[in-house]
Amino acid sequence: MEILSVKDEKSRRMFLDVVERIYKDDDSYIRPLDVQIEEIFDPSANDYFSHGEAERFVLIDDDGLPAGRVAVFINRKKAWNYSQPTGGFGFFESIEDKSVAFSLFNRAKEWLSKRGMEAMDGPINFGENDTFWGLLVEGFTPPAFGMNYNPPYYKDFFEEYGFGEYYEQLTNHLNLQKKFPERFWRVAERVISREGYSFTHFKKSESEKFVKDFVEIYNEAWQYHEGFAPMDGDTLRKTLRETASFMEEELIWFAYYRDEPIGFIVLFPDINMIIRHFNGKFNLFNKLRFLYYKWRKEMSRARVVILGVKTSFQRLGIESGILYHLNNAVAKKAYLKEVELSWVGDFNPKMRALLRATEADFGKRHITYRYLFNSKGEGVKRAASIPVDVKQ
Numbered sequence: 001m002e003i004l005s006v007k008d009e010k011s012r013r014m015f016l017d018v019v020e021r022i023y024k025d026d027d028s029y030i031r032p033l034d035v036q037i038e039e040i041f042d043p044s045a046n047d048y049f050s051h052g053e054a055e056r057f058v059l060i061d062d063d064g065l066p067a068g069r070v071a072v073f074i075n076r077k078k079a080w081n082y083s084q085p086t087g088g089f090g091f092f093e094s095i096e097d098k099s100v101a102f103s104l105f106n107r108a109k110e111w112l113s114k115r116g117m118e119a120m121d122g123p124i125n126f127g128e129n130d131t132f133w134g135l136l137v138e139g140f141t142p143p144a145f146g147m148n149y150n151p152p153y154y155k156d157f158f159e160e161y162g163f164g165e166y167y168e169q170l171t172n173h174l175n176l177q178k179k180f181p182e183r184f185w186r187v188a189e190r191v192i193s194r195e196g197y198s199f200t201h202f203k204k205s206e207s208e209k210f211v212k213d214f215v216e217i218y219n220e221a222w223q224y225h226e227g228f229a230p231m232d233g234d235t236l237r238k239t240l241r242e243t244a245s246f247m248e249e250e251l252i253w254f255a256y257y258r259d260e261p262i263g264f265i266v267l268f269p270d271i272n273m274i275i276r277h278f279n280g281k282f283n284l285f286n287k288l289r290f291l292y293y294k295w296r297k298e299m300s301r302a303r304v305v306i307l308g309v310k311t312s313f314q315r316l317g318i319e320s321g322i323l324y325h326l327n328n329a330v331a332k333k334a335y336l337k338e339v340e341l342s343w344v345g346d347f348n349p350k351m352r353a354l355l356r357a358t359e360a361d362f363g364k365r366h367i368t369y370r371y372l373f374n375s376k377g378e379g380v381k382r383a384a385s386i387p388v389d390v391k392q
Contacts (some may be wrong), residue, residue: 134366163369164380172360188324200250213261
């Protein structure tokens, strides 16, 4: 076996195409777009390179064929926010061969150790945690856009190597043809009738206002998350540019109290329902096919990417008020049959309670693992829970 750093076109293609060998008999797998993966490792496209570094590796077996891959990275805004300096790895793939998987884990550990790290989390992304985050361990059905999918045997690789569970991520599915719990709407109606509260959906024509409001809410609401790093407007502007072709304004809602932004929810149509036809390629022909499938209303599912409320307005039913308005907007889109609520960490008891209140069905379970270079999985402490009663 040989592990090569991805430095040229040949190794880049092997890194991307190794999935063809691993998933050739898996009908649930949807290959991410090559261009989406490549942008993550392009310093001119990914602003995480301004405060971090990354490298990719591909493993070649004794027959000269690509058999696995891994990417490693350090986010300097977060690496030193833990009890030990912690880096990350992701985009891990391996044939069903423990020696291949362990060789890739070893390379990730070696790369990070040389840069002062003492632990690694994975599989994660060199970017925000709404995409390519966590190892799928339950619910091996076709993934929504940005959600990790992998063979079931990866779990054994991780745990036998010595990774410990850092946190669990739960995904639920909300059947839009099933009646929503009435008690949920009663809470929502009380909220929206209160003086001073208002709700509005995103408008592209006012995108700068909404970017500013989003950043304000996010940085206040997420400040108690372990490893929190503030978001800046450029990150969000980039997301808006990348999603412009399929974003729907009425699926993104904001809540205000006397004009102060206090909460939001972001849904995107699940473009994986179209991308599944493309085998990772987004050439001119597939771009035209995308428009055709979009016109055909192929995207019958939307994914909740993020939902947040400022700490001082939590436990007041603001989430219910946001979902009330969102539900009215969704009801006008008859082609939408399902909403995927992904993902909610076990460190977030308030969001877990909200999931239960919606009576959504279980969909998937992912695990983000941590490996401590000195004590392995036995010493991993689970991510700290977000305080339930934090107010300002």
